[in-house]
Amino acid sequence: MAILVTGGAGYIGGHMVLALLDAGEQVVVLDDLSTGFAWAVPAAATLVVGDIGDEAKLRAIAAAHQIDTIAHFAAKIVVPDSVSDPLGYYLNNTVKARALVEFAARNGISNFIFSSTAAVYGEPAVNPIFENSLTAPINPYGRSKLMVEWILEDAARAHGLSYVALRYFNVAGADPKGRLGQSASNATHLIKVAVQAALGVRKGLDIFGTDYPTPDGTCLRDYIQVSDLIAAHVLALKHLRGGGGSLVLNCGYGHGYSVSEVVDIVKDVSGVDFETRRAGRRAGDPAALVAGAERIRVELGWVPRHDNLREIVTQAYEWERKLRDGTVPKARASSSHF
Numbered sequence: 042m043a044i045l046v047t048g049g050a051g052y053i054g055g056h057m058v059l060a061l062l063d064a065g066e067q068v069v070v071l072d073d074l075s076t077g078f079a080w081a082v083p084a085a086a087t088l089v090v091g092d093i094g095d096e097a098k099l100r101a102i103a104a105a106h107q108i109d110t111i112a113h114f115a116a117k118i119v120v121p122d123s124v125s126d127p128l129g130y131y132l133n134n135t136v137k138a139r140a141l142v143e144f145a146a147r148n149g150i151s152n153f154i155f156s157s158t159a160a161v162y163g164e165p166a167v168n169p170i171f172e173n174s175l176t177a178p179i180n181p182y183g184r185s186k187l188m189v190e191w192i193l194e195d196a197a198r199a200h201g202l203s204y205v206a207l208r209y210f211n212v213a214g215a216d217p218k219g220r221l222g223q224s225a226s227n228a229t230h231l232i233k234v235a236v237q238a239a240l241g242v243r244k245g246l247d248i249f250g251t252d253y254p255t256p257d258g259t260c261l262r263d264y265i266q267v268s269d270l271i272a273a274h275v276l277a278l279k280h281l282r283g284g285g286g287s288l289v290l291n292c293g294y295g296h297g298y299s300v301s302e303v304v305d306i307v308k309d310v311s312g313v314d315f316e317t318r319r320a321g322r323r324a325g326d327p328a329a330l331v332a333g334a335e336r337i338r339v340e341l342g343w344v345p346r347h348d349n350l351r352e353i354v355t356q357a358y359e360w361e362r363k364l365r366d367g368t369v370p371k372a373r374a375s376s377s378h379f
């Protein structure tokens with residue numbers, strides 16, 4: 042049986058591909074390379090370049106491979122962009138995901154793993170946030186993802202699918218073996234931007250909002266290391282293949298760091314006191330998001346191994362240094378795909 046990994050040329054999906062290949066699985070990646078990289082997908086996986094909304098391409102994949110599971114990572118992911126381009130986000134993240142769920146239902150692909158997000162909770166009244174807390178997203182990105190959770194819930198009931206929706210908190214760090222990291226140069230994530238500032242790839246860093254109701258006035262987030270997150274996906278796959286029922290699970294460590302604390306750790310790890318500028322709040326940002334992180338341990342037996350922000354920052358820094366110096370390991374010649 043093969044696993045279809047959408048968005049497998051991207052940051053998190055790429056780590057999933059590595060983990061699946063490490064486990065001896067057959068992997069087919071479908072990615073339009075809008076923010077992903079063909080070179081990041083090992084030659085041991087089949088890479089199909091295309092859109093998740095392209096039904097003909099999906100049919101061709103189903104005809105050529107025995108897919109039993111879809112791990113759906115492909116999405117647009119930048120919160121402020123979703124505020125300025127909501128229709129683009131709803132098309133890519135919701136409408137095309139609906140088509141993918143329909144494709145699964147029609148083709149008897151009964152397992153679906155979905156990259157959801159803490160953004161479904163919006164501005165929570167209290168932290169930590171549990172899976173049964175109110176979902177009230179405050180930006181189109183979060184809404185675009187919550188709608189997919191609803192689509193999955195209804196489709197599962199009607200069509201015999203089982204799914205695991207994983208609500209990621211803030212994903213960061215890189216493969217501990219140094220094979221992959223977050224590579225898009227225009228990424229907007231805090232740790233990525235901060236290590237770029239430390240390496241001189243960007244000129245300093247704006248701190249978006251210093252007047253939030255948090256201990257130091259900057260936003261609090263729960264940063265989860267990418268391989269720990271992927272371990273949760275591998276357990277979700279095992280759960281679904283073993284006939285387990287549908288689940289919605291937070292993926293975080295259960296404690297948060299402020300933007301200022303993250304910046305201080307990046308400065309410390311890199312030894313560079315890069316410039317920081319106090320800037321206004323960024324559109325769509327909630328003050329604090331910290332996971333209630335128990336359910337995933339109980340349901341899947343997940344045990345985090347990299348819950349250490351200094352280690353996470355060091356991994357991100359080392360990967361960024363390779364990107365800057367042009368020494369990242371390329372897993373395939375970029376032209377070898379379908």
Ligand SMILES: NC(=O)c1ccc[n+]([C@@H]2O[C@H](COP(=O)([O-])OP(=O)(O)OC[C@H]3O[C@@H](n4cnc5c(N)ncnc54)[C@H](O)[C@@H]3O)[C@@H](O)[C@H]2O)c1
Binds near residue numbers: 054076078094
């Ligand atoms: N990075 C985070 O902190 C975070 C947090 C919560 C949830 N997520 C979710 O995790 C998933 C992966 O995010 P990432 O950080 O790896 O981002 P990424 O941009 O690196 O990866 C997304 C991948 O999807 C591909 N893609 C986008 N639209 C596509 C389409 N229509 N058809 C085919 N391919 C398409 C891109 O080319 C890219 O390779 C996303 O669904 C995102 O919403 C990420």
Ligand SMILES: O=c1ccn([C@@H]2O[C@H](COP(=O)(O)OP(=O)(O)O[C@H]3O[C@H](CO)[C@H](O)[C@H](O)[C@H]3O)[C@@H](O)[C@H]2O)c(=O)[nH]1
Binds near residue numbers: 209230250260261330
């Ligand atoms: O240059 C920067 C970049 C970020 N920040 C701040 O750092 C915090 C974290 O921002 P990120 O952009 O790293 O992450 P977000 O919390 O906005 O969003 C991330 O996590 C969410 C879930 O928590 C979503 O799923 C989303 O896909 C993913 O990008 C925010 O307060 C943001 O304002 C800065 O101050 N300066």
